[in-house]
Amino acid sequence: MKKETPICDSCLNENCFIKKHLHLEKMRTYIEKKNSFICKKSQQFIIEGAPTQGLYFVYRGKVKTVKTGIYGREQIVRLTTNGDVVGFRGFATSKRCLIGASALEDTVLCNFSNEDMLDILKNVPEFTFDLMLFYAEELNKSENNIRKIAQMNVRERVIDTLLYIHRKFGQSKGVIEVDLSRRDIADFAGTTEEQVIRVISSLKKELLLKTVGKKIGLLNVEKMRSEIIEHK
Known part of the structure; x- marks a missing residue:
């Protein structure tokens, strides 16, 4: 995967969790540690069952997130684009990725390691609170989707x-x-x-x-x- 270094201060993704909290002085240290790269179309960057590698944020592009079902068939569980977070399922609760993810087009991703993300959650309460609300919203969406599929x-x-x-x-x-x-x-x-x-x-x-x-x-x-x- 080719390297690219998006600048958070000039990022246009106002919905990105990192961008939203750039005004906090504590976030500056973590911004300097992020890893960014280009993921080519159809390239997989999260492998289901592999060790977790923190969280990914889509700087530019489109991504599909999949979960393997019975008989090995993949089920697309989420589609993401600019500013969205990828890899949050199982983060901090599992040492293995619960989903897989690949690029639908050439995509630029920003990655924060498990260690840095856990430090952010411990030391930046505003970020932690917003992430908690995000998880609650995603849980609500998942429950609604289960109901819709059934009906x-x-x-x-x-x-x-x-x-x-x-x-x-x-x-x-x-x-x-x-x-x-x-x-x-x-x-x-x-x-x-x-x-x-x-x-x-x-x-x-x-x-x-x-x-x-x-x-x-x-x-x-x-x-x-x-x-x-x-x-x-």
Whole structure:
């Protein structure tokens, strides 16, 4: 992985935990210790079951986080982009990574080691408090996702996934700005690739979305939202 050194003071990611706490004098020491690098598209930087290597913060790019299920099938559990944190599942509670993560495009990552992160949690209470709120919010999202998967039919799960991806990455020139295969969408929605293809085909006929090659563009977000509103 190629090295790159993003400057925290000039970082534009106002939602980044590190950026939010730069005004604290105690954070300056830890900023100098961070490790930054470029992760090429499709390259894995967190291996499920490997020793934990602290927390990663996305400076620029897109990342998918996966968990291996039965029969070795990967389930996408989270998609992240600029300013998001990666690798928090199991951090400080497990010596092994509970998830895997890889870049969806060339991505610049900032990494803080286990030791430095634990020092921050012990010595920077403002950061610790905000991270606690973040964990609480993520737990709430996970519980909601479990409920939705149990109650939604296949079409609703695919629509919910497409809306999430659209919300997360936005659209440019009429298509969502991320390269995700139909298999990726299926893994996130908890269904099969064949079912995703059928639902996408149906939504195209209804003029709710379009496809440009492998990319997808949503044409009527509000109508798609209305289909799953009862599950929100």
